[in-house]
Amino acid sequence: MTDPIQPAPETDVPLTEARVDFPCSNCGADMTWDPDEDALHCEYCQRTVTVPRGEGVIVERALEDVGEAARGLGLDVRVAKCSVCAARVTFNDRSISELCVYCGAPSVLAQEANRNVIRPESLVPLDVGRSQVEGNFRKWLKGLWFRPNDLKKTKKFEAVGVYVPFWTFDCQVHSDWSADAGHYYYVTRTVMRTVNGRRRPTTVRVRKVRWVPAWGDRDDHYDDTLVNASKGLPSELVSKLGGFVTQGLVPYKPHYLAGWCAEEYQVDLESGWDQARDEVVETQRQRCAGDVPGDTQRNLRVRNTIRDVRWKHILLPIWSLQYRYGGKPYTVLIHGQTGRVAGKAPLSWIKIALFVLVLIGVGGTVAIVAGING
Numbered sequence: 001m002t003d004p005i006q007p008a009p010e011t012d013v014p015l016t017e018a019r020v021d022f023p024c025s026n027c028g029a030d031m032t033w034d035p036d037e038d039a040l041h042c043e044y045c046q047r048t049v050t051v052p053r054g055e056g057v058i059v060e061r062a063l064e065d066v067g068e069a070a071r072g073l074g075l076d077v078r079v080a081k082c083s084v085c086a087a088r089v090t091f092n093d094r095s096i097s098e099l100c101v102y103c104g105a106p107s108v109l110a111q112e113a114n115r116n117v118i119r120p121e122s123l124v125p126l127d128v129g130r131s132q133v134e135g136n137f138r139k140w141l142k143g144l145w146f147r148p149n150d151l152k153k154t155k156k157f158e159a160v161g162v163y164v165p166f167w168t169f170d171c172q173v174h175s176d177w178s179a180d181a182g183h184y185y186y187v188t189r190t191v192m193r194t195v196n197g198r199r200r201p202t203t204v205r206v207r208k209v210r211w212v213p214a215w216g217d218r219d220d221h222y223d224d225t226l227v228n229a230s231k232g233l234p235s236e237l238v239s240k241l242g243g244f245v246t247q248g249l250v251p252y253k254p255h256y257l258a259g260w261c262a263e264e265y266q267v268d269l270e271s272g273w274d275q276a277r278d279e280v281v282e283t284q285r286q287r288c289a290g291d292v293p294g295d296t297q298r299n300l301r302v303r304n305t306i307r308d309v310r311w312k313h314i315l316l317p318i319w320s321l322q323y324r325y326g327g328k329p330y331t332v333l334i335h336g337q338t339g340r341v342a343g344k345a346p347l348s349w350i351k352i353a354l355f356v357l358v359l360i361g362v363g364g365t366v367a368i369v370a371g372i373n374g
Helices: 063-068 130-142 149-153 235-241 269-291 349-373
Strands: 002-004 032-034 039-041 048-050 078-082 088-091 108-111 157-195 198-228 261-263 296-325 328-335 341-343
Touching: 063 269, 063 296, 130 149, 130 157, 130 296, 130 328, 130 341, 157 269, 198 269, 198 296, 235 328, 235 341, 269 296
Parallel strands: 002 048, 157 261
Antiparallel strands: 032 039, 039 048, 078 088, 078 108, 088 261, 157 198, 157 296, 296 328, 328 341
16 A cells, blocks of 8 residues: 655754654554565555655755754764774664674764754755665676675675765856867988898887877866765775766765664865865866877966855765675675675685786797797
8 A cells, every 4th residue: 555645844954852753553663665675664554654755846056055954863873983993883673783884894883863963955866775775786796706605695784774964065267277289290300220231221200299289178067076974984895886876866864774774974164165276176186187189288376266065964875785705704895776886805815826827828828839830
């Protein structure tokens, strides 16, 4: 049975002063967000309740308007802080995981939620369900090379769906550039070379560069430049997951967090903009370099004017999966939109050594054959 649900009223009440649960009207149990059903679901009586999407406005704010942003998640939560990776992950039920959902460390401490965190303006709902996560994880294991054979038989693992904090930034950029543009040309020269033991004059083509000054300008627009505001997620794994389709953003509702975790941002707005600005500046430099005419260039100088900066705080879905091998924890991330997998796994040094021996053997065989034919 699927019923519509009315949008939750907007509230700026600090998250430690109000609890927003979603009890089932049929049996009274707490409902949780089900990615497979794309709705709230009661695991006791199997009732589902749809959450309308597309209502409201995706808010973007100017940098100077940070004081106008609402605070808190709009629901009561408990927070677990990892003393190893520093992640602060919220749980909206009465229990807290004893292990860090990111690094698997057992040094997790319960803390008070930050009453002053900026509330997310929007989020991408978790669309990849637990069954797909398990299937993609096992497929990923089977595709690994140079790993222990018994790794593919891993049965015990913990997968947690987490809404990860990100900042997005929009801006307009005007860039003025100047450089020395290099154009290749060729001249012929006669040089002395040894041929069959005798010195002989030989004509060769020599490449030269003609340098001329060049300058120009360009205007670019940046939309939804993403900055990861988490310190718990392994950055190298996040980059391997690929980007998110931010067109899938919907206005924030606490319903989507029901039964799932959400991390408080550890990279604040100012630091997030510093990272985004560095990315914009580097991208503009590359674009300006592409505008320089000729075959090569030197002394590129770029002056950027950045204006109309706007931001929003969003949550993006990622599954964090922990498994153990040889007594050591390993982290695997699964993209909450696409199901793509990026993770860490132990190496089999026996397989690597055998592969190296094979390469040496093949190389030796090639050398022998070349010697015989020579």
